[in-house]
Amino acid sequence: MLSTIIVGAVLAVLLFIAFKRSVNDLKQGGCSGCSSCSSKDKCSGKVDRQ
Amino acid sequence: MKLSKAKIGQTFTVQNVEGKDKVKNFLFTLGCFEGEEITLVSKLAGAFIINIKDSRYAIDEAMANSICVSI
Amino acid sequence: MKIALAGNPNSGKTTLYNAITGKNEFVGNWPGVTVEKKEADLKRKYNSEGADVRVVDLPGAYSISPFTSEEAITRDFVLGEKPDVIINIVDGANVSRSLFFTSQLLELGIPVVVALNKSDILAKRGDKLDFNSLGKELNCRIVPTTATSGTGLLELVKAAIEVGKEQKKQISPSFDGKDSNDSKLARQKYIDQIIEKYQVKSRDASKVNISDKIDRIVAHKWLGLPIFFLVMWAVYAISIGGIGGYFSGYFNETLFGEIIPTAANGFLESISVHPILQALIVDGMIAGVGAVIGFLPLIMVLFFCLSLLEDCGYMARVAVLMDRFFKKFGLSGKSIIPMIVGSGCAIPGVMATRTIEDINQRRMTVMLAPFIPCGAKLPIITLFVAVFFPNHLWVGPSVYILSIAMIVLGGMLLKKIFVWENTSQFIMELPEYKVPGIGHAAFQMLDKAKAFIYKATTIILVCNTFVWFAQAYSWSFQPVADQSMSILASIGTFIAPLLLPLGFVGWQLGAAALTGFIAKENVVATFAVLLAVASEEALHLPGGALSQFFTPVTAFAYLAFNLFTPPCFAAIGAMNSEMGSRKWLWKGLAFQFGVGYIVAMAVTQVGSLIVYGSPAVGFIPAIIIAAVTTVYLVLKIKKSNTQRANMEIAA
Secondary structure (H helix, E strand, C coil): HHHHHHHHHHHHHHHHHHHHHHHHHHCCCCCCCCCCCCCCCHHHHHHCCC | CHHHHHHCCCCEEEEEEEHHHHHHHHHHHHHCCCCCCEEEEEEEEEEEEEECCCCEEEECHEEEEEEEEEC | CEEEEEECCCCHHHHEEEEEEECCCCCCCCCCCCCCEEEECHHHCCCCCCCCEEECCCCCCCCCCCCCCHHHHHHHHHHCCCCCEEEEEEEEEHHHHHHHHHHHHHCCCEEEEEEEHHHHHHHCCCEEEEEHHHEEEECCCCCCEEEECCCCHHHHHHHHHHHHHHHHCCCCCCCCCCCCCHHHHHHHHHHHHHHHHHCCCCCCCCCCCCCHHHHHHCCCCCCCCHHHHHHHHHHHHHHHHHHHHHHHHHHHHHHHHHHHHHHHHHHHHHHHCHHHHHHHHHHHHHHHHHHHHHHHHHHHHHHHCCCCCCCCCCHHHHHHHHHHHHHHHHHHHHHHHHHHHHHHHHHHHHHHHHHCCCHHHHHHHHHHHHCCCCCCCCCHHHHHHHHCCCCCCCHHHHHHHHHHHHHHHHHHHHHHHHHCCCCCCCCEEEECCCCHHHHHHHHHHHHHHHHHHHHHHCCCCCHHHHHHHHECCCCCCCCCCCHHCCHHHHHHHHHHHHHHHHCCCCCHHHHHHHHCCCCCCHHHHHHHHHHHHCCCCCCCCCCCCHHHHHCCCHHHHHHHHHHCCCCCHHHHHHHHHHHHCCHHHHHHHHHHHHHHHHHHHHHHHHHHHHHHCCCCCHHHHHHHHHHHHHHHHHHHHHHHHHHHHHHHHCC
């Protein structure tokens, strides 16, 4: 039972982060998984977002 | 003579450029205008490869028709 | 302090930008790679005093008055946002042309520092430029640089910061006739003069060189096209069939097919986690995300190859080669570049259309470019080929041939439907060939890999979790024993009738296509989740679990449907901004949806008749739809013809 709660909590946090990022990317018209992208500002894979 | 009728490998002097202002202005900035040198390097796949100043450009037949040159 | 980088196209602005900011923006050897402005902080190495310096990279421009829409971005920034310093990158390979733009920049009053880039090429040619005297003549500092190796960049940045701190107004050089009516001509004459004075050329540029000799082969009238197809075929053969395919196969079948799920199941059971949670993790998250991540090696190899291709200078030649054909249906040769870029991702592809001058050609290219299968569609293609056509190696490449055919047919149709005057002319600079940088390509590849993983662990993960939940529960949040009672099934059933004329039976197909609009990888991921729960068979094996939904013919149709219907939401967003109007966006989406639907329908119905000798499900509705479409198109073309005739009378 305890393990379910722990694993569930970790999962929930992971999902929450993923969800928040996805929403953020969609809002900014984020592009994802791109090739010769000439505008990395729009790329969701970008690490240092301004 | 129109550039499209010119001989490959020869250098010419541009006499005048016809056509829309926008294209004319663009060619001008590249250095293609009256009195300047232009070389027809080759004809490839329906396009004309020209040399203006130090660069190569590919132009289509319509544009080659609009550039008048003399030797 | 804001430093703007401005200069002619393909003069190496982005290479210099990458070097001084430490970024890894995309560079390529053709004019018009950068179509948007980009900003970053100066790298510490170049910023010894720790000043607050932002560097702005701008699209290339030949002059301050724009010819194409990406040149307008440069003008608007320089005039509107007033950077503190402009670093003007002068192409060492063509100094005299670059100076035209330089002399215009000098008149804006903003301090200018000139970077004489590609100085190695200048040296190799044996040309000599007295840049000290030239600098005095122009009233600005000139620093010779080689951005690819980093030579001279320290000095350049130092000079720029110094000049920026002084805050002095730039004094422009004066020349005869500057204020006359024909100032443009006076400017060119002035530049010719100073070039004559300060540059000693030892090479005659008009002579045939190695690049020309290569061009005569790769852009040959007859050989050009076969060579292009051979090159593209090789790229895909290496990435799909070769090393990329090999590792992807291992990832899909062994790593994500057996090792990881078994390990996860074992671990979760050993700590006695609730079975529902275990199912969510293994069947939902790992199955879905794993099905996508499995394609990572394939994607990496593809991007590596594309990067090499883009770096060497071949792309500009392909544009020349294609112009002849593309003109026939109202496109420009430049339209091929968005399509090749689009084979990585449709979004930069759609944005690359900015280099096309004519707005109508641009709109058509925006509509057609997403037909080329992007990286996200590759997993769908590879999965379906692996399951349904394991012994037919031609099916994978045939998808690309089909997409090129659809671009040609679609282009011809659009030309018939839309009414406009086509007067645009084609001009493209041909850069000299260079040896592509392996290191650069490797960087690009790692970058894409990172983006791919990021995408799989964000939007794909979220979608999968939703899909798992939606197939396991009913609307009243009760777990269902049978998937067909679930939320997902009811959503899928809702759109299933629409897909019936295409021979697609089952709510699963509707649901998967729907998730595909969020991101195309989701099609694969959704099947992975649905089948991980419903069946024990592995997803990727030939004749595997997927074959309960498709015959080989309908499988191919389903592929076509996912390729040609409108791309993912992000790409639709890019289409919206490039089309310039909502009306055109809707036209574009309607066109794409129409093409995707009709092609899938044709493949299913005609294919079934030929291969199995009997029509597929939904044959009668399909005939009705085909008839209605034909009538609509005939009427539409007639209307356009009369419009065109009226225009000619008016003109």
